[in-house]
Amino acid sequence: RGLLDDFDYVEEEGFASGEVDGHPYSTSVFVRRPRDKAHFSGTVIVEPVHAASAAPVWIYTSLYQMRSGHGWAAICSQKSALDAFVKPSNEQRYASLDIWSDAAPIEGSGFSALPRDPAQMQARMEHMREVNVQSTPILAQVGAALASGAGPFSDLGVRHVILTGHSQTGGVVTDYIVNGHDAQRYEGGSPVFHGFFPSGAPSVKFGPCDVPIVQVLSDGDISNPHRPGREGRGYRRPDSDDAADRYRLYELAGVSHMGTRYPPYSDNAMWQNDPIGTAGNVPNDATMNSLPHSELFSMGMHHLVRWVTDGVSPPRADRIEVGPDGLFVKDEYGNTRGGIRCPQMDVPRLQYLSNPGVDDRGMPAFGVVGIEKPLPPETLKQLYRDHDDYVERFEHRLEQLESQGWLLPADADEMRREAREAMVP
Numbered sequence: 001r002g003l004l005d006d007f008d009y010v011e012e013e014g015f016a017s018g019e020v021d022g023h024p025y026s027t028s029v030f031v032r033r034p035r036d037k038a039h040f041s042g043t044v045i046v047e048p049v050h051a052a053s054a055a056p057v058w059i060y061t062s063l064y065q066m067r068s069g070h071g072w073a074a075i076c077s078q079k080s081a082l083d084a085f086v087k088p089s090n091e092q093r094y095a096s097l098d099i100w101s102d103a104a105p106i107e108g109s110g111f112s113a114l115p116r117d118p119a120q121m122q123a124r125m126e127h128m129r130e131v132n133v134q135s136t137p138i139l140a141q142v143g144a145a146l147a148s149g150a151g152p153f154s155d156l157g158v159r160h161v162i163l164t165g166h167s168q169t170g171g172v173v174t175d176y177i178v179n180g181h182d183a184q185r186y187e188g189g190s191p192v193f194h195g196f197f198p199s200g201a202p203s204v205k206f207g208p209c210d211v212p213i214v215q216v217l218s219d220g221d222i223s224n225p226h227r228p229g230r231e232g233r234g235y236r237r238p239d240s241d242d243a244a245d246r247y248r249l250y251e252l253a254g255v256s257h258m259g260t261r262y263p264p265y266s267d268n269a270m271w272q273n274d275p276i277g278t279a280g281n282v283p284n285d286a287t288m289n290s291l292p293h294s295e296l297f298s299m300g301m302h303h304l305v306r307w308v309t310d311g312v313s314p315p316r317a318d319r320i321e322v323g324p325d326g327l328f329v330k331d332e333y334g335n336t337r338g339g340i341r342c343p344q345m346d347v348p349r350l351q352y353l354s355n356p357g358v359d360d361r362g363m364p365a366f367g368v369v370g371i372e373k374p375l376p377p378e379t380l381k382q383l384y385r386d387h388d389d390y391v392e393r394f395e396h397r398l399e400q401l402e403s404q405g406w407l408l409p410a411d412a413d414e415m416r417r418e419a420r421e422a423m424v425p
Contacts, residue, residue, distance in 0.1 A: 007066035008035045012152045015097065016075070016145065020137045023100035028086055029142060031152040032058075033071040041069040042159035043305055044146055046193070048139060048169045049076040051128060053085035056166040057197070057297075060259055064298035067410055068305070071153060073146055077138040078172065080106050080131050099138070103130035128168075129175065136176050139163065140184035143192045160308050163193040164301070167257065167368075170201035177213065178204060195308040197301060200257060202235035208245035214304040214314065215249050216297060219336055220256040220354035223364040225326040232326075239316045246307065251320045252296050253339035254352035256370030259293030266290065271369055280367020281357040289370035291352055292342050295411040302408055315405045327364070333375055340406055343397040343415065347390065348383075349424050350374055380425035387424055394419040 004011060009032050017026040030049075034040045045065055047057045055074050058065070065072055076082050079099040084106070087094045106128060146153055147161045165173040176184075177196055185191055191211055199216040206213055215235075222230055229235075240247045260266050266288045271279040282288075303314035320339035321329040329337045334351040345352065354370040375383075384390040398415060401407045407415075 003062065003066070004032065008039070009033060009066055010035045014151050016138075016142045016151075018138070018141045020100070020134045020141075023134070025099045025134060025138060026097050027076045027082055027099055027138065027142075028094065028097060029076070029146075029151070030074040031071065032066075033152060033156070034069050037156045039069045040071060040156045041309075042157055043068075043309060044071040044073055044153065044158055044161045045301075046073050046075060046139070046143055046146065046161055046163050048078060048135065048165055048172045049074050049081045049086070050165075051078055051080045051084075051132075051168045053081055056169070056258075057164045057199070057301075060166070060294040060297040061301045063294070064301060064408065064410075068302075070305070071156070071158070073142075073152075075139060075142050077135040077142070078132040079134065080128060099134055101131050101133055103127065103133070106131055132172075135172055136180035137184060139172075139176055140180055140192045144186070147192065160194045160305075161192070162195040162197060162304065162308060164197035165199070165201075166297075167200040170198045171203060173198040174201065174203055177206060177209060181209065181211075195304050197304055199297065199300075201229070202233075203229035205235050205237050206247060208240075208242070209247070210244050212246040212304060212307040213248070214300050214307070215247070216252065216300040217250070218252045218255040218257050218293070218354065219320065219328065219339070220364075220367070220370055222251065222320075223328055223354055224359070224366060225322075226361070226363055227366060233322070236319065241313050246313075248303070248314050248316065249319070250296075250300050250317050251339040252293075253320055253336040253341060254289075254345050254354055254370075255291050255293050255296060256289045256354045256368070257366075258368040259297075260288035260369050261290045261293055265369070278368050280355060280365050280369070282367070282369065282371060283356070286356065286371040287373075289352055289354065289372050290350075291344055291372075292407070292411065292415065295407060295415075296340065296342065298411065299406060299408055303405065317406075333379070334373075341401065342407065343394050343401060343419075346397050347394040347419075348375060349380060349390070349422060377425060384425050387422075390422070390424040391419050 011032045013030045016029050079101050149158050195212045271282045306312040317340045318338050321337040323329045331337050333348050350372045352372050355364045355367050356371050357365040359365045
């Protein structure tokens with residue numbers, strides 16, 4: 001509540017009902033928006049509720065969204081999330097909610113119970129799509145209602161709605177782009193959503209689309225070229241400004257799948273108590289990866305919003321460098337080369353690992369979090385004359401990245417403070 005109050009935002013929940021192929025549904029829609037409609041930007045960021053009962057895009061970009069006056073709506077479009085998390089949380093309140101599916105129920109606790117074996121994981125994901133068969137049309141119907149100013153956005157003047165998702169819901173957004181964007185349109189042919197932000201779950205190479213797509217992938221998402229959906233990094237394609245094919249791919253060097261820069265995710269003990277192993281093999285004395293994950297996601301979201309609302313084309317980014325073995329190329333400090341950079345990578349005092357270990361083939365293991373290690377003191381002494389030299393170089397690189405559009409000015413002050421307090425050399 002504290003941050004919502006700081007930005008004078010209100011939160012509301014309502015129910016949305018409709019019908020898909022003769023099957024009625026009723027589900028929840030959770031909204032956060034400016035209290036004062038004069039502060040509303042006109043843009044609503046829509047996010048499906050994750051199958052593990054989370055809203056990762058909100059977690060990573062909420063400060064940016066509220067600074068900008070955007071509205072946010074979490075639509076529980078997936079039966080797996082509704083049945084496993086929403087309804088059990090308050091059986092009386094949510095007794096009337098239901099989404100149809102003729103597939104067998106998913107056993108275990110949603111996405112978090114995915115097996116570690118790649119073949120079994122792929123089969124589980126396919127079954128999840130069958131269970132959540134109504135997700136795409138529900139997103140289209142509820143998205144259209146939000147765009148019309150229905151419910152909590154009445155009289156606010158909604159102009160644009162953007163569909164976003166990360167990790168499992170990045171896959172949900174991908175499914176919508178591939179199977180729903182053309183099929184689920186208004187009667188006159190206009191699309192429901194004016195832009196897409198699929199992050200963290202590459203599975204296809206996107207073809208031409210008549211609304212902008214900004215795809216954000218962390219180093220940890222794509223470091224293993226043999227993971228299902230990432231084979232050979234076949235999702236990669238050229239950027240485009242064509243009116244019928246607006247696309248940007250942003251690969252974030254050194255960044256893990258899940259941000260661990262801030263509490264509670266920066267606490268190593270949290271990952272030691274992970275009962276299902278999604279964190280990977282995090283050493284119990286390791287420091288969690290502190291790269292600016294949320295800040296880089298916010299940068300990508302900001303560029304998408306400007307592209308949608310004002311027609312401002314985002315900057316183009318280099319891809320992460322790949323070696324002959326298919327793995328990412330590392331510099332002399334053990335950090336990933338290429339991709340979208342941040343000053344912590346380019347003026348280093350730490351080695352940043354997007355995944356904490358390797359699998360049985362020696363490939364980067366999939367863990368949702370990464371760790372960091374200090375560079376040796378002798379290396380820091382070779383790199384920097386003294387602490388002031390480090391701070392000067394860090395701030396210079398930070399200003400360069402700001403001017404190039406790779407970091408938002410509102411996110412820079414905290415990084416400057418961090419550099420000034422760092423023990424270098």
